[in-house]
Amino acid sequence: MNRSNEPEPVPGEAPETAGDAAAVTPATNTEDAAGADVAGVLEVPLGPKRLGLVATLAAIIIVLDQVTKLLVVANLDPLGEPKRILGGIVYLSLFRNAGAAFSTATGVTWLLALVAIAVVVVIIRMASKLRSTAWAIALGLVLGGAIGNLIDRIFRSPGFLRGHVVDFISLFEPDGRHFAVFNVADSGITLGAVALVITAILGIDMDGRRGQSRKKEASSG
Template sequence: MSTEQGPDSTAGEKTEPQAPRPKRRIGLVALVAALAYAVDLVTKIIVTATLEGEEPVRILGGLVYLQLLRNPNAAYGLDIGGTWLLAVIAIIVVGVIIWFASRLRSVGWAIGLGLVLAGALGNLTDRIFRAPGVLHGHVVDFISVLEPNGEFFPVFNAADSAITVGAALIVLLSLLGRDYDGTVVARKTKKRSSGDGDDGEDGDGHDASGQERDR
């Protein structure tokens, strides 16, 4: 009996180089957060300087009204606890996002979390530096939709908008299977025809694991 073995079947195979991982997106988070925070800060400065004690300003044919309201509650006027508690929650949110930002490799996630970070920082700034005191400050709101005084929809500000858009973007990316590390989670669908047997074989001659069966 010959002991000579055939050539190694794997000797001639070439391993494909793995695709490089997407780069970290912490810089993009910082850029988006800085821009959105600046928009919130500047608009609040303008509003407090020009709309204090004034009647609501009607723009866009009545689609939007600009008026100054000072809100002790959460975003969109939601009352979920004392002002100090909202400030503490905002501090925790900011800390978690900053800690998590170094793990991001997805552009979409970086933009979304950057917007949420900016919104949390914007309203937290009001709660720390505005009257009536530290951690009890009232947030400056000034955008009212369709009707003044929040009769149709609660009065909000640019920070609230940033939080809403950022959170919606993150939810959308999650539903599409796009993870924070830049990977895409494939959705597995299993189709079985009515004539399939119980041996786990599908209509294309593949077993339940998705591998082609020997015939």
Template sequence: MYDAAVHAAAADAAAPAPARRARTRLLLLLAAAVFLADLGSKLLVVATIDRGENLRVLGGALYLTHARNTGAAFSFAEGFTVVFTLVAVAVAVVIVRTARRLYSTGWAVALGLVLGGALGNLVDRVFREPGFLRGGVVDFLSVFAPDGEVYPIFNLADSAIVCGGLLGAYLALRGVEFDGTRTRDRGDGAVSRG
């Protein structure tokens, strides 16, 4: 009996550690879900709400409207649509290239949200009026007042990008790396799996 236990323990010690699984699939599935939800919501808004119309929901906590944004998030820097389009393409390429070496579930979620949101707004910039690479992004969520009076009008893609960015910042502050390792003490370089 003792020999069998020793033999089993030695076999367990010699066995390779279970391989870590890349989180590429999670990142891509989340990005696809965000992209499809954003695209579907924008198509619904364009088909059912006239530009400038405000529909009050949730007792006025939220208004559904139909606006076009040719600038960055929150209508910042309007007129630089081509630049934002190229930035969105670059972000998407970097995220997809990073996905192959991604083992952290948290980073997969953060980057999946950003990728799905970037692609959602990129489709608008490429295919909507006034033309290729200059299209206006469909924004339709206004909180606490109509027409973005309290907070700028936004869409699901914008929400996903902001949530992904905040999660990414949190992970970076906690020292979580893309490969799933975590830096315990930045001063001495000690690293543990996280």
């Protein structure tokens, strides 16, 4: 008499069948699918690199800055009458600035030039990894402005790394009484700095994702 190798059922307990074991599998698969869906929602795909945008904006600022400086030097006399435009909101007056904003640090022009070179190098290295449009716009403006004034430091008199920056835009008064006389490069640096502050406040990272999304991804992992 042959006996089966299967265990005998325990009295009062229903025998386990193949169908019962299979019924457990869909629940596990459902949980895995739900987890995958959540991960897919939290994961934000990275956009393309924005090096081209940075370079384009920087080039525009540099060209505008240098062209306007050439026109101002050729047509304005430092000792002559400033040109009044926009009803006196803006005056065009030729100044040569050996220092930084508000004519500070005039005795260390060479140091300002070295700082500008360092800023340019740092921004170029950062730009190669950028995927955020906001960051690209901000850094492009700052880069263009830094290079525009650096060109003056290198090529204008009185000499290499000691050149005086050409400033010519004065607001409300012709002598910079209410605000420092500036140029297109200075405008680019200022606008870029403001854009960087706004980007930081909004929590946008260099890769285009927000800090909150990054935290969610870390917690889900």
